[in-house]
Amino acid sequence: MASTHGLSRRGFCLCCIGATTMAATGGWLSPRQSFAKAQGIVDMIRADAARASIKTHKLRGNVAILEGSGGNIAVLTGSDGKLLVDAGITATRPRIVEALSSLNNAPVKHLINTHWHFDHADGNEWVNGEGATILAHDNTRKNLLAAVRVEDWDFNFPAAPSSAIPTETFSDETIVTLKETKAILKHHPNAHTDGDITVTFAEANVLHAGDIYWNGIYPFIDYSTGGSIDGTIRAVEAILATTDGQAIIIPGHGYPVSNRSELRDYHEMLVAIRDRISKLKSQNQTLEEIIAANPTAPFDQKWGRFVITPAFFTKLVYEGV
Known part of the structure; x- marks a missing residue:
C-alpha cells in the first residue's frame, strides 16, 4: 500500500475494492458484495500496477x-548477488x-516470499526466470x-505457474x-x-514483517488460508520481543x-x-449490531482511513473471536 504520509493508489491490492466501493456509495458493503460488483479484478490490479511508480528507500547494511x-x-x-523479500506485481517489472x-x-540470486498473496508473490515467475531461487514457508x-478461494474477497485464485513455486521451503x-551477512x-x-x-537481516538490524504488520492501516486477515486475529497479535508480540x-x-x-x-x-x-469485539460477541450481539456500535472508533482516524474500512476490520475480528 502507499505511504500513509501520502496515500494514493500506489501498491493497489485486492482489499482496496471494499474501501473504494464504500467511498462511492457512502455505505459499507461486505467484501463479497464488493467483489461481486468488480469485474476482472486481477486484470484491474495489474493495470493499476502497470501505471505505478517505484520509490526506493535506502536503509543501512x-x-x-x-x-x-x-x-x-x-x-x-x-x-554474491541480490536477495529480494517479496516480488510484488508483475506489471511493475x-x-x-x-x-x-x-x-x-x-543479479537477483534469492527471492523470499513472506506469504502467498498475489500482491507479494505475483512477480515470482519473472524473478525466477532471471535466475533467482525462491524460498518460502x-x-x-x-x-x-x-x-x-479467499472467502472474504469472494475470489478464486488459480494455482501459480510451476516457475513461480518456491523450490526451497522450511517449517519453523x-x-x-550470504558472503557479507545472513537472513x-x-x-x-x-x-x-x-x-x-x-x-x-541481523547485522543491519532490519526486519521485514510482511503482512503481519500494516503501518497506519487496519490489516487484512485471511481466514481462508489459516489467518487469525489472535495469531496476528502473537506474531506482533514475538517481533516486539526480539527487536530493540x-x-x-x-x-x-x-x-x-x-x-x-x-x-x-x-x-x-x-x-x-x-477485546472490545470479543466482549460484544460474548453478549450475543450480531455482527450487524457490533458494526453499529463502532468498536473501532477510538482508532479509526489513524488506522481506518484507507484500504480496510472500520466495518470491514470489525467483521474480520468478529470472525476470529
Missing part, C-alpha cells in the same frame, strides 16, 4: 525498500528492474501450488547465509495467513520505514479492538 508494487519489497545487495539496477548491477508453497526457522527466516503460525514469515529500539521494521503495507514504537502502537490497537 546494504538493505533498501522498493515501494509501489503491491507489498513493500526489501532488497539486500551484496557481492520494468520499474522494479530499473530500481534494482540503480542499487548495483548484481511450507504453507506458502502449498497455497501457491493449489487453486485457493531457517537461515540464508534469519522465522515462521509465525496462523497470523495474516498460515505461512507468514519474518525476515531479519534501533531496529528498522518494514511493514507489508503502509509507509515502508517503521520502528518498534510504531509496531507497539499497532499491537495496542489490535488488542484493544479484539
Whole structure:
C-alpha cells in the first residue's frame, strides 16, 4: 500500500475494492458484495500496477525498500548477488528492474516470499526466470501450488505457474547465509495467513514483517488460508520481543520505514479492538449490531482511513473471536 504520509493508489491490492466501493456509495458493503460488483479484478490490479511508480528507500547494511508494487519489497545487495523479500506485481517489472539496477548491477540470486498473496508473490515467475531461487514457508508453497478461494474477497485464485513455486521451503526457522551477512527466516503460525514469515537481516538490524504488520492501516486477515486475529497479535508480540529500539521494521503495507514504537502502537490497537469485539460477541450481539456500535472508533482516524474500512476490520475480528 502507499505511504500513509501520502496515500494514493500506489501498491493497489485486492482489499482496496471494499474501501473504494464504500467511498462511492457512502455505505459499507461486505467484501463479497464488493467483489461481486468488480469485474476482472486481477486484470484491474495489474493495470493499476502497470501505471505505478517505484520509490526506493535506502536503509543501512546494504538493505533498501522498493515501494509501489503491491507489498513493500526489501532488497539486500551484496557481492554474491541480490536477495529480494517479496516480488510484488508483475506489471511493475520494468520499474522494479530499473530500481534494482540503480542499487548495483548484481543479479537477483534469492527471492523470499513472506506469504502467498498475489500482491507479494505475483512477480515470482519473472524473478525466477532471471535466475533467482525462491524460498518460502511450507504453507506458502502449498497455497501457491493449489487453486485457493479467499472467502472474504469472494475470489478464486488459480494455482501459480510451476516457475513461480518456491523450490526451497522450511517449517519453523531457517537461515540464508550470504558472503557479507545472513537472513534469519522465522515462521509465525496462523497470523495474516498460515505461512507468514519474518525476515531479519541481523547485522543491519532490519526486519521485514510482511503482512503481519500494516503501518497506519487496519490489516487484512485471511481466514481462508489459516489467518487469525489472535495469531496476528502473537506474531506482533514475538517481533516486539526480539527487536530493540534501533531496529528498522518494514511493514507489508503502509509507509515502508517503521520502528518498534510504531509496531507497539499497532499491537495496542489490535488488542484493544479484539477485546472490545470479543466482549460484544460474548453478549450475543450480531455482527450487524457490533458494526453499529463502532468498536473501532477510538482508532479509526489513524488506522481506518484507507484500504480496510472500520466495518470491514470489525467483521474480520468478529470472525476470529
